[in-house]
Amino acid sequence: MSEKQYLLDKTLETWKGKRVALAVSSEHSFTGIIEDFDEEVILLRDVVDIAGNKAKALIVKIDDLNWIMLL
Template sequence: MGEEKPFLADEILKDWLNRKVVVSINGDQLFSGVLRNFDDEVIILENVTDFTGNKGKALLVKIDEVHWIMLLE
């Protein structure tokens, strides 16, 4: 049997590791931060800021709640 092709989203997120992104959660909450890690269940951002300016050290989000991710830099 042939080797399974990786999911496109996994390939892109690997390229975006350690870069600044914006994440939309449930379509109504936005967070920016550095993408540190991800798997099939969660993503982890560090040095996080929400859309109102609140800051945090890290954010753990269930991947099912993410609507989109945008690369900032």
């Protein structure tokens, strides 16, 4: 496991169950609660996009993330 991947895993584990905001492919922004993650994807629940549309869940490829922040 690379140092970069270790830092991401450690941070996401700390943020699990908390609300985050993230940008996907620099085009779409979402908020949601981190339900789970692995080395490839993050699963969010109670998702809201920038336009206010709501969804029960969203899966995002980690490679498509531009940024993620804890709210």
